[in-house]
Amino acid sequence: MGVVKIPSFCLALLVAGVVPGSRSVVAEDRATEAARLTEDGRLVKPADYREWVWLSSGLGMTYGPAAPAPGQNPSFDNVFVNPRSYRAFIESGQWPEGTIFVLEIRSSVSKGSINRDGHYQAGLRAIEAEVKKDGKWTFYGFEGENESAKAIPRTASCYGCHATNGAVDNTFVQFYPTLLEVARAKGTLKPGVTE
């Protein structure tokens, strides 16, 4: 499996960005979909992101440390967003303050049960997040069973790549077909990035 140059999030820094940290929460919100940060600025993994709004999944789009090892099957990437921000995007074609994306990377299986040729999803390989706060996006990488992750440094290449190539704001709406239609209708696509 080759390394593919397609950042959904900044996977290149996934491993470097993850160390165990404090669980104490200073910015807690009762709504489970609000970003929760620990005293030392780590993002608490949203417990219920699998019940958030799923935007899309791709296969074979991961790169960097989260890319499959040679001989491994390609990974699926699953993208979720908090429901309140999803509904705001449907209305406006833009991401409001407080938006949280969660990217889940899973291995694929091509032979199992009655499936013989297609690819379906299996074990978790990585979880990442991207949060919009004070108008700025910040990336976080969770590893294994870690329940919080520190921010990936702003010098990382993911920040510039998302800002330049994301179809709307910092996000790859060009890969989320239903949101791409919304952004087209609302006129919020960045010029030239969807071709």
Add this chain to the structure above:
Amino acid sequence: MGVVKIPSFCLALLVAGVVPGSRSVVAEDRATEAARLTEDGRLVKPADYREWVWLSSGLGMTYGPAAPAPGQNPSFDNVFVNPRSYRAFIESGQWPEGTIFVLEIRSSVSKGSINRDGHYQAGLRAIEAEVKKDGKWTFYGFEGENESAKAIPRTASCYGCHATNGAVDNTFVQFYPTLLEVARAKGTLKPGVTE
């Protein structure tokens, strides 16, 4: 693209099962996640299924009339379930009365934007549904812009295949990794179907 023998739903009868029908609703529920049937027994397409709980996506698992034509890219299959039934499954490992599955089939694209090798999702190819009512599952196939679909006849092969090969009840939980863990923990897997 070959035809793959992996039924997520009964795609083989998709086209045959779709004709325009009445919009009058006799079994309406204010909760958008309840199944709505027209006077003549057609299922009204759930308007907000993209905000339901997504279970998983596969690539290249479609077959029958919804399978890609020769030379076309493989399809993604995206599976959603109504949130109330999802939460019941998390608790019990079983699907309650009123469960609605929606299967969305989308084309895949492998060259676009900054992606050069992976596959991401694009246009809608088909929508299907499966409803559990009075303890029995019924399949429905929507086509194009149709807002309702009649039930697929019980003589269709999808019914027997799902009943025999679905890991839990009539459903392919073996392809939904987070639910597979739940079913294992709750002991609700059908013996022998996940190998």
